[in-house]
Amino acid sequence: MKNKFDIIIIGAGAGGLNIAGFMNSAGFNVLLIDKTDKNIGGDCLNFGCVPSKALIHSARSIYQAKQITDFGLEINGQVNFSKIKQYIKDKQDAIRVHENADYFSKKGMTVVFGEASFVSKDEVAVKGVIYSAKKIILATGLSPRKLDLPGIDKVKVYNNENIFDIEKLPSELLIIGGGPIGIEIAQAFNYLGSRVSIVQNTDLFLNKEDKDISSILLKQLKKEGINFYCNYKTESFFSEKEIVVTNKDGQKEKVGFDTLFVAIGREAKLDSLNLENAGIEMDGHRIKVDKYLRTTNKNILLVGDIAGNYQFTHAAELHSSIILNNFFSPFKKSFSFGEMPWVTYTYPEIATFGFGEDYLKTNNLKYEVLSNDFSHNDRAIVDNYPPSLVKLFVHKGKLFGGTMIAPNAGELIQELILVTQQKLNLKKLFNKTYPYPTATRINRETISTYFSSKLTAGNKKILRRLFH
Numbered sequence: 252m253k254n255k256f257d258i259i260i261i262g263a264g265a266g267g268l269n270i271a272g273f274m275n276s277a278g279f280n281v282l283l284i285d286k287t288d289k290n291i292g293g294d295c296l297n298f299g300c301v302p303s304k305a306l307i308h309s310a311r312s313i314y315q316a317k318q319i320t321d322f323g324l325e326i327n328g329q330v331n332f333s334k335i336k337q338y339i340k341d342k343q344d345a346i347r348v349h350e351n352a353d354y355f356s357k358k359g360m361t362v363v364f365g366e367a368s369f370v371s372k373d374e375v376a377v378k379g380v381i382y383s384a385k386k387i388i389l390a391t392g393l394s395p396r397k398l399d400l401p402g403i404d405k406v407k408v409y410n411n412e413n414i415f416d417i418e419k420l421p422s423e424l425l426i427i428g429g430g431p432i433g434i435e436i437a438q439a440f441n442y443l444g445s446r447v448s449i450v451q452n453t454d455l456f457l458n459k460e461d462k463d464i465s466s467i468l469l470k471q472l473k474k475e476g477i478n479f480y481c482n483y484k485t486e487s488f489f490s491e492k493e494i495v496v497t498n499k500d501g502q503k504e505k506v507g508f509d510t511l512f513v514a515i516g517r518e519a520k521l522d523s524l525n526l527e528n529a530g531i532e533m534d535g536h537r538i539k540v541d542k543y544l545r546t547t548n549k550n551i552l553l554v555g556d557i558a559g560n561y562q563f564t565h566a567a568e569l570h571s572s573i574i575l576n577n578f579f580s581p582f583k584k585s586f587s588f589g590e591m592p593w594v595t596y597t598y599p600e601i602a603t604f605g606f607g608e609d610y611l612k613t614n615n616l617k618y619e620v621l622s623n624d625f626s627h628n629d630r631a632i633v634d635n636y637p638p639s640l641v642k643l644f645v646h647k648g649k650l651f652g653g654t655m656i657a658p659n660a661g662e663l664i665q666e667l668i669l670v671t672q673q674k675l676n677l678k679k680l681f682n683k684t685y686p687y688p689t690a691t692r693i694n695r696e697t698i699s700t701y702f703s704s705k706l707t708a709g710n711k712k713i714l715r716r717l718f719h
């Protein structure tokens with residue numbers, strides 16, 4: 252029958268496309284559903300990673316160009332914001348060449364547009380047409396959480412779905428929410444010349460990061476001119492250009508803006524999916540899911556942000572590889588928390604991997620902290636790094652995890668992720684030859700302190716005897 256498939260994938264974002272691509276190339280009959288052709292690529296391509304990283308690249312280039320005055324060269328002129336928007340669009344288009352309906356249809360998939368909803372345990376309807384499959388993948392992602400405050404109806408609100416289309420560079424940008432999305436956008440617009448303020452309802456921002464690391468970034472962002480309202484609650488909008496915020500002592504303050512960007516979290520919009528028709532049960536606001544990423548209907552699986560653990564493109568990729576493995580292998584893989592690396596793309600970058608200190612403490616695990624502020628790293632010295640730090644959590648020659656703030660920290664931690672995930676001994680890095688003066692030498696420099704601290708008086712005596 253024409254509408255019968257081996258697998259249906261609802262949502263053509265990072266998670267959905269990974270599974271669709273593999274299943275299609277392995278010769279299965281794949282139906283890929285998304286709302287429109289423009290939605291293909293999901294949040295990452297359209298409203299997330301790609302436009303934000305292209306914006307960050309252009310903003311940082313401008314910031315770095317301004318530093319050139321240190322070498323005697325003067326830079327004049329205004330930022331042409333429409334060129335920045337064009338740059339972002341060009342980069343998205345470059346990726347869209349291999350992420351569009353035509354491309355996938357030519358590869359052999361069936362692609363249909365419209366909002367999918369479940370009709371039964373193995374059937375899905377799109378615009379009145381019913382499709383069925385043995386396995387169904389739900390990869391519908393999340394949407395920005397709305398700010399619900401008195402007076403907001405009069406305010407033009409930007410979030411990640413419309414900020415990259417904004418007409419002109421904001422002069423006064425107010426950001427509500429100090430998570431990674433808010434912070435990345437704040438620094439980028441600050442570099443472009445907007446006056447930026449952030450309201451955050453806790454002491455510090457980036458609350459999943461190690462506090463030693465996020466406080467270094469906080470200092471840097473303040474130095475660059477970003478105005479922080481930490482531990483402030485948003486109360487109401489006084490006008491379309493002013494918000495009332497309250498500090499922890501209950502004192503109210505008005506903060507003005509010409510552009511409001513809200514990044515207070517992300518949530519699933521599930522109503523139109525009619526999950527109950529498929530026997531998919533909820534756990535509060537989330538879909539019930541087991542460690543194999545199966546819903547309460549074992550033939551319907553979750554992938555990506557909707558699976559409710561980590562909200563990253565590479566988490567969606569990991570989910571896909573688990574699901575694909577379990578389709579075909581007798582050795583089932585499952586998803587476990589705690590070992591997901593991530594990067595926040597500020598300058599300097601924050602990169603985190605493995606188990607953090609909070610986890611190690613809560614689980615009463617023994618560990619030592621190795622920390623190093625790059626002051627003896629010659630690359631950091633000659634390149635004039637901003638304040639940087641690496642913290643590694645080790646025990647008996649093994650790396651539990653760690654975190655780093657430094658330019659390109661996301662690249663610098665790659666070998667540390669390998670050592671952690673493959674449970675290699677730290678000696679593998681200690682014995683590696685690092686070209687001088689690469690920044691990655693920070694890893695060995697830090698680990699060396701661990702091995703040298705293990706040299707007891709007895710060891711030193713033996714070495715002396717061997718030497719003679």
Ligand SMILES: Cc1cc2nc3c(=O)[nH]c(=O)nc-3n(C[C@H](O)[C@H](O)[C@H](O)COP(=O)(O)OP(=O)(O)OC[C@H]3O[C@@H](n4cnc5c(N)ncnc54)[C@H](O)[C@@H]3O)c2cc1C
Nearest residue numbers: 262264265266293294295299300367392555556562563564
């Ligand atoms: C500003 C921002 C920056 C980010 N930066 C990074 C980063 O640097 N690195 C990183 O790893 N992650 C980043 N992320 C997170 C990353 O974008 C997401 O984790 C990733 O896109 C999740 O993929 P997904 O497949 O779960 O969902 P999505 O990519 O959101 O795809 C879901 C798709 O489902 C479709 N859909 C929804 N409902 C239906 C329906 N009923 N019927 C049919 N189709 C439907 C949607 O149209 C969409 O195309 C960022 C996110 C944001 C918002």
